[in-house]
Amino acid sequence: MLTRLTVSILLSAAALTACDDSDDPPSDGCVGHTCGGTGAAITDPEGGNVILERMVLDSELQAAFKLPAGVTTVTRVVAYFMSAQTPEANPLPTPGACNNLTVTKGWPGYVGSPHTDVDVGTLTLKGKNAAGADVSFALEKKPMGLDPFGRLHDVYYQLIQPEVATLLKPDSFYSVTFGGVAGGMPETTFQDAIYLSSDYPAIQNPGLEDNGPLRAGTDFTVSWTPPTPVNLPAAANLVGGGLQGLTWLVDVSGAPTHVCVAPATAGGFTIPGATIAEFRAVATARGQTPDKMILLRNAVAHQLVRLPTTDATNLRRIDMLSLACSAQLMDVQ
DSSP, X not given: OOTTOOOOOOOOOXXXXXXXXXXXXXXXXXXXXXTTTSSOOTTSOEEEEEEEEEEEEOHHHHHHTTOOXXXXXXXXXXXXXXXXXXXXXXXXXXXXXXXXHHHHOOTTTOOOSSEEEOOOSOEEEEEEOTTSOEXXXXXXXXXXXXXXXXXXXXXXXXEEEEOGGGTOOSSEEEEEEEOOOTTSSOOEEEEEEEEEOOOOSOBOXXXXXXXXXXXXXXXXXXXXXXXXXXXXXXXXXSGGGSOEEEEEEEOTTSOEEEEEEEEGGGOEEEEOHHHHHHHHHHHHHTTSOTTEXXXXXXXXXXXXXXXXXXXXTOOOEEEEEEEEEEEEEEEBO
């Protein structure tokens, strides 16, 4: 039934203002939480993204992922890079609301058309695993096709591996290295470019094995215990100034219909009954069942770096995103 499960798509913060009004795009002197602490700004043209997910799945999704007995978690990393796109940037989600992605066609679920994908050579992440040991893991370079989030690319990168403890340590950092391409993308390392939050200590309504239902026209509150990480980057290095608490409504093919945005410290979000009705309508229009929903709750850290370029007029951001995610299949009425 879960034909193209893509359990946790994306995310981040908010439509934010530029660091100053003197440059368009902003200069490398940009500072503040819109800049990610690196000179790149959220208002820069898009240059791609790296999405690192630490997923905890309910039993139904464990079966859909065909996980070995006793394994409840998955590491997934999906990445792409580009030097041009029309439009230059897709709309960011609005904070404090459930954003209907079929209406906004917003970042990061959509890629402009046309766009120019960039081959960065090999793509490797380095950091710590749950035991504190050094790890290095390379993503597979994929040919033209749709990535797990349904975005079409000439080239993109992907890794999917069960059991997160072998690769990931909550509340820690990962560096990202481009192997480089002769005559093209230079070899580049972005030190500590991705910060992976500690998990939510608990999720409440609904519990991970609860099935709902969510009812069209009736508000539904999701809740969690905010994480208390020790190594959280400075607010100036995170888009939105801190961890974001994203709630996603996803159809059973894996395609998101809505994303609801709040600070992770809020501890919850109330999904309007009208949004649940919209979910049913969108799922039906897509030819998917409106009676099932993949519900995701994520603690998201969003940092920015510059896409390496020798063209000073083409300053583009790379969104470095981590998602500490709980995912479950829910009934919808």
